[in-house]
Structure formats: structure tokens, C-alpha cells
Amino acid sequence: MSKSAADVLVAYGLGSCVAVSFYDPQAKVAGMLHALLPIASGKGRAPDNPSKFVDPGVTMLLDEVKKLGASPQRLIVRICGGAHMLNAPGFSNTLNIGERNVEMAREVLKKLGFTIKAADTGGNAGRTAKLYVSSGEMTIRSMGQKERPL
Numbered sequence: 001m002s003k004s005a006a007d008v009l010v011a012y013g014l015g016s017c018v019a020v021s022f023y024d025p026q027a028k029v030a031g032m033l034h035a036l037l038p039i040a041s042g043k044g045r046a047p048d049n050p051s052k053f054v055d056p057g058v059t060m061l062l063d064e065v066k067k068l069g070a071s072p073q074r075l076i077v078r079i080c081g082g083a084h085m086l087n088a089p090g091f092s093n094t095l096n097i098g099e100r101n102v103e104m105a106r107e108v109l110k111k112l113g114f115t116i117k118a119a120d121t122g123g124n125a126g127r128t129a130k131l132y133v134s135s136g137e138m139t140i141r142s143m144g145q146k147e148r149p150l
Contacts, residue, residue, distance in 0.1 A: 001031040001064045005134040014081035015126045016098035018105050020058055021078045023136040024070035030133045031065040033057045037097065038104035054104040062112065077114045078138050078150055079105050080129050082121040098122065118150045 002009060011019040011034040021032040035054040051057045062072065082102035102121045109116060118138070120127065125143040129150070132138070141147040 001029070001061075001068055002133045003027065003029045003068045007133045009131040009133065011081070011129045013126055014129060015083050015085045016081070016096075016101060018054060018079060018081040018098070018101035018121070019129045020054070020061060020105050020109070021129070021131050021138060022061060022065050022070065023076045023078075023131065023138075024065065024074045025076065025136050026074055027069040027071065028133060028136075029065050029068045029070040030131050030136065031061050031068075031070075032129070032131050033061040035101060035105075038100045054101055055108050058105065058108045058112070072113075075114065076117050076136060077109060078118045078131075079109075079116055080120040080127060080140055080150060083123050083125055083127070085124070085126070120150050 009030055009032040017036050019032055019034050023030045035057045036052045038054050040053040051060055082098035084096050084098050120140045127140050127142045130139045138150045139147045140150045
């Protein structure tokens with residue numbers, strides 16, 4: 001999270017992980033979650049590091065950007081990542097963590113009342129996402145490709 005115009009939030013090496021970003025253009029507040037798994041599992045106990053999980057990580061992200069002055073009504077929401085990294089003969093799609101991460105991100109964001117402005121998800125290649133706090137611009141660079149706006 002940041003409200004410093006000089007900052008760039010970066011999620012490096014998004015394979016099956018998913019990045020969820022929030023940007024408030026009026027308050028110039030940005031936040032990004034880099035989540036590894038869709039949901040924390042466990043018998044009713046809170047995970048040690050909830051930000052590793054899409055749910056509850058998205059809610060934590062929202063709380064943090066609000067603390068910096070962001071308004072939920074103004075937030076620009078983008079998601080990226082969620083590649084299918086275990087793509088080999090004999091592997092079933094049940095191991096497609098990337099797809100499950102993206103589905104959970106969409107579900108949680110919808111529950112919270114957000115519309116996703118842009119998304120770059122799926123495929124078989126990893127990505128790096130950058131969110132520029134000064135402008136709210138977000139770029140994506142997929143393996144073997146040039147950086148481009150999202």
C-alpha cells in the first residue's frame with residue numbers, strides 16, 4: 001500500500017498466484033495483493049499470514065487502502081496472474097491453482113460490490129505487474145513479451 005507518488009507497487013513472478021490491485025485516483029492511494037492460494041484452509045482458525053490467500057487477503061487490502069484515505073466508491077480494480085503452471089501430460093485440471101485463485105478473486109470482489117476494470121489472467125506464462133502510484137497506471141509483462149498497459 002502506498003500514497004507516495006514516487007512509489008511503484010510490483011508483484012514479481014506471478015505464476016499461479018493472483019494480484020489484485022486497488023487505486024483511488026482522487027486520493028492517489030494504491031494497494032496490491034499478491035496471493036498464493038484461493039482460500040485459507042483450517043479448522044476454524046485464522047491463518048498465520050492471511051495475505052497469502054485471496055480470501056481473506058482482498059478484504060485486508062481494502063481495509064489498508066481505506067486507512068490511507070481511499071474511498072471504496074472511487075477504487076479502480078484490476079486483477080492479473082492465475083496462470084496454469086502445471087501443464088503436463090497426466091496432470092488433471094484439479095491442480096489448476098491459478099484458475100481457482102482467479103475465480104476466488106472475482107467472487108470476493110463481486111461480494112464486496114466491485115467491478116473489475118481490467119484483467120489479464122490465465123494462460124501458461126508467468127507475469128510481473130506494476131502499479132504506479134502517481135498515475136494509477138498498471139502494466140503487465142508476461143514471460144517473453146514486452147511490458148504493456150493493463
